Amino acid sequence: MRVISGARILSGAVMFALLVSCGGGGAGSTPGSTPDLTVRMRIGEPQNLLIPGNTKETEGDEVLAALFTPLVGYDEDKRPVEKAAESITSSDNRVWRITLKPGFTWHNGEPVVAQNYVDAWNYVANQEHAQAGNHFFSRILGYSALNPGRGERPVTDRLRGLRVIDDRTFEVTLAEPFSQFKAMLGYTAFYPLPKAAFGPDGKITPEYGRQPIGQGLFKMDRPYRKGVDETIDLSVxxxxxxxxxxxxxxxFRVYQSLEKAYEDLLEGRIDIMDQLPVSVLGSARARLGERFIDLPDAGIGYIGTPLKYNKVYSDPRVRKAISMAIDRKSIAEEVFYGSRVPADDFINPAIEGYRQGVCGEPCTYDPAKARQLYHEANGPKKIELGYNSDGGHREWVEAVGEDLRRNLSVEVTVRAFPKFGTILDQLDANKYGGLFRMGWVIDYPSAENYLTPVFSTAAIAHGQNFGGYSNKRFDELIKKGDAARTPEEGLKYYQMADDILIQDMPYIPVYFYRLNAAYSHRVKNVQINLRNHVDWLSVEPA
Incomplete structure (x- = not known):
């Protein structure tokens, strides 16, 4: 799902247990009691109100993960395991029956029922509501009727493929078989919504977006006023x-500066940072000791190209030349102090389907050949390169800019946007036409998730295809992979689609992330799960 707002990543192959004891029990605790402790975590400002179906970035997603329990989580082998669901079954990968576990209640005390899921999914899938997670429901039968396209209005407000059987059971019929549907259900867009979320007009109210009622471990203590409040306060x-x-x-404490947040971590004013400023990576390990976290992860950092909005990048030779002009090894080792790995595929090594070195020449640093190819393709003489200044990206994006100046003999302007949401908003609104810093965290553990949400034609209108890339053959291969009878068969088609991306370079993969995080002396046993969410059940007072 998710676009990465800062220099952060999710855990890749396993849930990483950071089992480090930092001292005695929490102040004021007694055996069998819950310590009266507030755990404080740094986040950036969420892009939108806190509505699951309209959250596509990591900041709001982290908050929502504390407020909701997904239908599935993932085990150490990256297989989906039931959480809010008791069972999810299908005999043909097309018709799925979902049975809910008993005992879940909304934060307002009402029981969670199957209709809550159906209502939420119908709402997000309807183009009239302009929800960022809309495209995740495109596989469900009846999606096209809810999404007739710009200038047309849906003739229904319900997905034909959703049917409530009883309070704990509902059925999902897909338009075509999709063997990985169960794995998708851990994603934020598939959270349920209570009746209280909807106003008399049938739309989610702004009041709900400021103080969501969920069915997860924590509830919100007060509304969050985006752009005003510096904290989002929750209780068990x-x-x-x-x-x-x-x-x-x-x-959750909202910071505009990673450097300020890191200073507060060192002083004990916050407890958890799941991303650190690039400027401290060289010293953080020595300063923090066992409280510094550096582990492999499944995210990818890109330079995006606005193909739909700026024709100067339409020639794939231009994009290939830009890619070959970037010194990935130096960026990984010198800018990130070895905390990144040069990217050589559009699929991360943590997920099955990655092929080491498959990118070949387009991802190989070759300044002379890059310059020759760039000028043969009549690449632009001036390049604008944008990034969000609240996410620890300045150093590496400026390094890319310097590589392009030196190796392509072009004028490069590196432009800082104040917030990550600003970049997304301007890309969504077609108001920015330069190269842009992007990152991707998987929504669920599948090679397909690196491809469809970011590069499919459908994802231009209903996904995170901010560059506007479209390739008919790519879309066809994805469709074949989706319909395959087994994951193994599907993976072959996904890798063929991956090969097209390497040929076209719609985005330029620069590095694979590693988990760079830290925590204070006040907590221990910090774990971060496959979706880059803190596992709050593991965190303890130190």
Whole structure:
């Protein structure tokens, strides 16, 4: 799902247990009690109101993950395992039956029922509501009726493929078989919504977006006023079935500066940072010791090209030349102090389907050949390169800019946007036509998830294809992979689609992420799961 707003990544092959003891029990705790502790985590400002179906970036997603429990999570082998669901079954990969676990209640005390999922999915799938997660429902039967296109209005407000059987069971019929549908259901867009989310007009209310009612471990204590409040305050939802967190309150603190957040971490004013400023990576390990986290991850950092909006980048030779002009090894080793890995595929090594070195020449640093190819293709004499200044990207994006100046003999302007959401908004609105810094965190563990949401034609209108790339053959191969009877068969088609991306270079893969995070002396046993969410059940007072 998710576009990465800062220099952060999700854990790749496993859930990483960072089992580090930092001292005695929490202040004021007694055996069998929950310490009266507030755990404080740094985030950037969420792009939108806190509505699951309209959240496509990591900041809001982290908050929502504390408020909701997904239908599935993932085990150490990256297989989906039931969480809010009791069972998810299908005999043909097309008709799926989902049965909910008993005992889940909304934060307002109402029971969670199957209709809550159907109502939420119908809402997000309807083009009239302009939800960022709309495209995730494109596989469900009846999606086209809810999405007739610009200038047309849907003739229905329900997906034909959704049917409530009873309070705990609903059925999902896909337009075509998709063997990985169960794996998708851990993503944010598939969270349910309570009746209280909707106003008299049937739309999600702004009040709900400021203070969502979920069915997860935590509930919101007060509304969050985006752009005004510096904290998002949560407390434990006592009605949640199963284990409870080992602390009472969770506070997300909104920072515009990673450097300021890191200073506060060192001073004990916040407890968890899941991304660190690039400027401190060289010293953080020595300064923090065992509280510094550096582990492999499944994210990818790109330079995006605005193919739909700026024709100067339409020739794939121009994009290939730009790629070959970037010294990935130096960026990974010198800018990131070895905390990144040069990218050589559009699929990350943490996920099955990655092929080492498959990118070949387009991802190989060759300044002379890059310059020759760029000028043969009549590449632009001036390049604008944008990034968000709140996410720790300045150093590496400026390094890319310097590579392009030196190796392509062009004028490069590196442009800082104040917030990540600003870049997304301007790309969505077709107001920015330069190269742009992008990153991708998987929504679910599949090679397909590196391809469809970012590069398919459908994702231009209903996904994260911000560059506007479109290739008919790519779309056809994705469709064949989706319809394959087994994941192994499907992977062959996904890799063929990956080969087309390497040929076309719609985005330029620069590096594979590693998890660079840290925590304070006040907490221990920090774990980060496959979707880059903190596992709040594992966190303990130190």
């Amino acid at each position: 939802h006592e009605g949640h079935p199963g284990p409870k967190p080992k602390f009472r309150r969770l506070q």
